[in-house]
Amino acid sequence: MVEQIPLEEAVNIIEDGMTVMVGGFIGSGAPDQILELLARRGVKDLTLIANDTGILGDALSQLIVNRCLRKVIASHIGTNPETGKQMLAGELEVQLVPQGTLVEQIRSAGAGLGGFLTPTGVATIVEEGKQKISIDAKEYLLELPLSADIALLRAYKADPAGNLVYRRAARNFNPVMATAAKTVIAQVETIVPLGEIDPDEVMTPGIFVHYLVEAKPKGVVQHG
Amino acid sequence: MVEQIPLEEAVNIIEDGMTVMVGGFIGSGAPDQILELLARRGVKDLTLIANDTGILGDALSQLIVNRCLRKVIASHIGTNPETGKQMLAGELEVQLVPQGTLVEQIRSAGAGLGGFLTPTGVATIVEEGKQKISIDAKEYLLELPLSADIALLRAYKADPAGNLVYRRAARNFNPVMATAAKTVIAQVETIVPLGEIDPDEVMTPGIFVHYLVEAKPKGVVQHG
Amino acid sequence: MDKAERMEWLIHRVAREFKTGDVVNLGIGMPVKVANALPDGITIILQSENGFLGLGPSPQEGQEDPDLVNAGGKYSTILPGGSCFDSALSFTIIRGGHVDATVLGALQVDEEGNLANWMIPGKMVPGMGGAMDLVVGARRVIVAMEHTAKNGTPKVLKKCSLPLTAARQVNLVVTDMGVMEVTPQGLVLREMAPGVTFEAIQAATEAKLLLVD
Amino acid sequence: MDKAERMEWLIHRVAREFKTGDVVNLGIGMPVKVANALPDGITIILQSENGFLGLGPSPQEGQEDPDLVNAGGKYSTILPGGSCFDSALSFTIIRGGHVDATVLGALQVDEEGNLANWMIPGKMVPGMGGAMDLVVGARRVIVAMEHTAKNGTPKVLKKCSLPLTAARQVNLVVTDMGVMEVTPQGLVLREMAPGVTFEAIQAATEAKLLLVD
Numbered sequence: 001m002v003e004q005i006p007l008e009e010a011v012n013i014i015e016d017g018m019t020v021m022v023g024g025f026i027g028s029g030a031p032d033q034i035l036e037l038l039a040r041r042g043v044k045d046l047t048l049i050a051n052d053t054g055i056l057g058d059a060l061s062q063l064i065v066n067r068c069l070r071k072v073i074a075s076h077i078g079t080n081p082e083t084g085k086q087m088l089a090g091e092l093e094v095q096l097v098p099q100g101t102l103v104e105q106i107r108s109a110g111a112g113l114g115g116f117l118t119p120t121g122v123a124t125i126v127e128e129g130k131q132k133i134s135i136d137a138k139e140y141l142l143e144l145p146l147s148a149d150i151a152l153l154r155a156y157k158a159d160p161a162g163n164l165v166y167r168r169a170a171r172n173f174n175p176v177m178a179t180a181a182k183t184v185i186a187q188v189e190t191i192v193p194l195g196e197i198d199p200d201e202v203m204t205p206g207i208f209v210h211y212l213v214e215a216k217p218k219g220v221v222q223h224g
Numbered sequence: 225m226v227e228q229i230p231l232e233e234a235v236n237i238i239e240d241g242m243t244v245m246v247g248g249f250i251g252s253g254a255p256d257q258i259l260e261l262l263a264r265r266g267v268k269d270l271t272l273i274a275n276d277t278g279i280l281g282d283a284l285s286q287l288i289v290n291r292c293l294r295k296v297i298a299s300h301i302g303t304n305p306e307t308g309k310q311m312l313a314g315e316l317e318v319q320l321v322p323q324g325t326l327v328e329q330i331r332s333a334g335a336g337l338g339g340f341l342t343p344t345g346v347a348t349i350v351e352e353g354k355q356k357i358s359i360d361a362k363e364y365l366l367e368l369p370l371s372a373d374i375a376l377l378r379a380y381k382a383d384p385a386g387n388l389v390y391r392r393a394a395r396n397f398n399p400v401m402a403t404a405a406k407t408v409i410a411q412v413e414t415i416v417p418l419g420e421i422d423p424d425e426v427m428t429p430g431i432f433v434h435y436l437v438e439a440k441p442k443g444v445v446q447h448g
Numbered sequence: 449m450d451k452a453e454r455m456e457w458l459i460h461r462v463a464r465e466f467k468t469g470d471v472v473n474l475g476i477g478m479p480v481k482v483a484n485a486l487p488d489g490i491t492i493i494l495q496s497e498n499g500f501l502g503l504g505p506s507p508q509e510g511q512e513d514p515d516l517v518n519a520g521g522k523y524s525t526i527l528p529g530g531s532c533f534d535s536a537l538s539f540t541i542i543r544g545g546h547v548d549a550t551v552l553g554a555l556q557v558d559e560e561g562n563l564a565n566w567m568i569p570g571k572m573v574p575g576m577g578g579a580m581d582l583v584v585g586a587r588r589v590i591v592a593m594e595h596t597a598k599n600g601t602p603k604v605l606k607k608c609s610l611p612l613t614a615a616r617q618v619n620l621v622v623t624d625m626g627v628m629e630v631t632p633q634g635l636v637l638r639e640m641a642p643g644v645t646f647e648a649i650q651a652a653t654e655a656k657l658l659l660v661d
Numbered sequence: 662m663d664k665a666e667r668m669e670w671l672i673h674r675v676a677r678e679f680k681t682g683d684v685v686n687l688g689i690g691m692p693v694k695v696a697n698a699l700p701d702g703i704t705i706i707l708q709s710e711n712g713f714l715g716l717g718p719s720p721q722e723g724q725e726d727p728d729l730v731n732a733g734g735k736y737s738t739i740l741p742g743g744s745c746f747d748s749a750l751s752f753t754i755i756r757g758g759h760v761d762a763t764v765l766g767a768l769q770v771d772e773e774g775n776l777a778n779w780m781i782p783g784k785m786v787p788g789m790g791g792a793m794d795l796v797v798g799a800r801r802v803i804v805a806m807e808h809t810a811k812n813g814t815p816k817v818l819k820k821c822s823l824p825l826t827a828a829r830q831v832n833l834v835v836t837d838m839g840v841m842e843v844t845p846q847g848l849v850l851r852e853m854a855p856g857v858t859f860e861a862i863q864a865a866t867e868a869k870l871l872l873v874d
Contacts, residue, residue, distance in 0.1 A: 078787025302574025
């Protein structure tokens with residue numbers, strides 16, 4: 001069942017020590033209002049699963065700057081130098097994962113699979129500690145599912161059933177993360193009446209979503 | 225590059241002995257005009273990969289009735305008794321696969337994965353001959369990718385770039401099969417001008433599609 | 449009660465297993481009738497494994513949409529708030545634990561929660577369709593069936609003899625004679641249909657039925 | 662030619678590797694400039710790994726769409742016929758062999774086709790992003806880079822010393838000095854930038870450059 005809640009209440013659902021997936025790609029499609037308030041409130045020891053750690057100055061980056069995290073699992077941290085700084089200083093654990101592997105690990109958890117075989121990372125340091133399996137003389141890494149306590153998403157519009165529609169490149173990791181967390185909270189720009197979203201237009205079915213927060217994004221911080 | 229071709233030309237692309245994926249679910253979303261002409265032309269020794277073998281009397285079922293197939297890989301053949309009859313008589317090889325495993329095997333091929341671990345089929349005859357892998361004390365079957373020479377799809381509308389939009393439950397296996405065949409042929413009800421399909425509305429990006437055939441479906445045959 | 453009344457009882461009994469908001473997949477045939485027997489005030493979300501949520505009632509004649517059939521291939525409708533998707537997402541929903549309950553028929557079910565409902569070797573081999581994924585993935589697996597086969601032989605067994613659909617996944621067995629829960633101790637009889645005695649249901653059951661609180 | 666002219670040569674040289682309809686993913690930085698250097702009459706489809714096909718030029722000021730940035734986080738546009746999708750489909754496209762070519766920069770590349778472009782241990786660890794998937798999945802992998810490092814040391818090596826992005830996946834190396842193809846025999850020099858001699862390019866290269874027809 002989907003509940004519409006205010007921003008403050010959404011942020012209070014996230015507890016110290018939780019594993020949190022955050023949708024978005026270098027800020028695009030990230031639930032910025034939730035992230036900003038979360039960083040301001042000063043949550044602690046989160047494990048973050050996200051494509052990246054944002055751009056210094058944007059909402060996601062503040063979680064790193066405010067030292068809310070214990071661990072980061074991401075494909076890229078180059079757009080937020082603070083992450084690399086804390087990592088090299090031994091203050092933050094960072095696990096770098098190929099982007100295609102990361103999204104597939106999340107999908108695997110959401111889809112009830114035990115893992116998958118990917119050629120990505122073979123003969124690189126990514127293969128360390130992983131089982132290698134050969135199929136038809138080609139080597140693959142066995143990658144395992146990745147789930148979370150919370151998924152924080154951003155969508156363009158929603159209906160009271162929790163159905164989500166994303167816009168353009170803001171979709172990225174959001175629909176996959178919606179499937180792989182115990183509790184799914186979506187920041188949406190607008191909530192339209194039931195029946196206004198055509199069934200074929202839905203990108204995340206409402207059954208995946210637990211809480212909707214109506215809040216406009218503040219916009220994208222440009223990198224570089 | 226996408227080419228718009230007449231029905232007859234599309235059917236001629238399919239050669240005896242090929243492996244052909246066919247979208248649709250008990251006829252819904254099946255490329256009926258292509259299938260009907262293909263069965264009429266009398267192609268031979270195909271391996272069919274599809275959810276089912278249609279309903280006796282519909283387009284897909286005619287491939288079985290006309291003995292165009294050497295082998296069927298499907299999740300369900302109960303709606304076309306002719307398939308079971310030929311199977312029990314030893315005239316047609318039938319491999320039954322759980323529906324979720326079937327679609328995931330096709331996706332695996334399309335996504336460049338070497339396979340995946342599923343709990344489905346463990347402790348059943350589906351596990352015969354398959355590698356079992358335990359992750360966190362839970363058993364999974366390693367299922368391998370499934371690709372084809374040809375995918376025959378049906379979509380509601382397309383644009384000249386080959387972008388496809390499906391309607392309602394006619395989507396089913398179509399978008400996944402679009403990713404997993406060397407040559408993808410889509411029967412579409414209508415081709416609209418470039419730019420008329422919004423990028424967010426696209427369900428199968430045009431890069432997956434090789435040939436478009438504009439032809440209205442004849443409608444669904446009801447089962448039972 | 450006559451046979452028809454007992455089947456009605458069965459369907460209504462299964463329908464009482466849900467709470468509002470539950471995502472439910474109903475198998476073809478008798479299980480699908482459960483949707484019309486929900487208690488007042490209970491609204492569930494029906495999933496159709498061919499690719500949509502919000503399965504509604506059959507359309508009125510002349511209102512059929514050829515692109516909207518259910519997993520049994522019958523014309524269907526979709527309710528406001530429903531959504532359509534491809535088979536990959538449909539089985540993400542099913543296998544990923546996002547379906548709260550599935551109701552299926554059975555050829556055999558046993559006291560360990562094993563289920564056989566997809567083939568009789570050399571005779572009936574329709575295929576498993578989505579059943580194996582549903583039984584493995586749904587949070588609760590409810591078997592709804594006639595208590596015995598047409599010839600009167602038990603279908604609730606100590607051990608299934610037909611090829612399994614899945615092992616140890618069934619949670620509840622509801623028949624026209626009663627309601628049995630699969631527990632680590634075995635099959636616990638939770639309820640009997642009106643007029644059915646313990647002796648009668650036990651006599652029609654190969655497995656030992658336990659009576660505990 | 663001065664340095665700027667040689668870089669221009671490089672970019673135009675890479676741009677000649679495509680035919681109309683090719684699906685191409687261009688890495689951040691210099692590779693992305695290839696899109697503006699295509700020969701007349703050649704149209705390619707650019708893929709952006711954050712989730713769309715049909716990447717267009719940068720938007721005019723005031724026309725930026727906050728929901729439309731490229732994989733480098735820059736405002737972008739989408740051309741007619743373009744499509745948007747999630748990261749799972751984006752990497753189905755990339756890893757599944759549906760990208761005809763990818764152009765990436767490199768820290769090091771070697772005569773076996775090994776590539777290192779994502780980290781310098783203890784110093785620069787931005788992460789691999791989508792590069793490992795692109796290099797494994799694209800049908801052709803083209804490295805586009807300056808021939809030597811800023812301090813003049815070779816980047817085209819016998820064997821990469823930095824952590825690899827992928828093993829044996831590079832097909833073509835295009836630098837401001839020339840074009841080298843990775844073959845089972847080693848690096849075959851296919852072309853030299855105007856004014857570059859074989860002696861000059863070999864001197865700037867650790868790997869042995871082969872001259873065959």
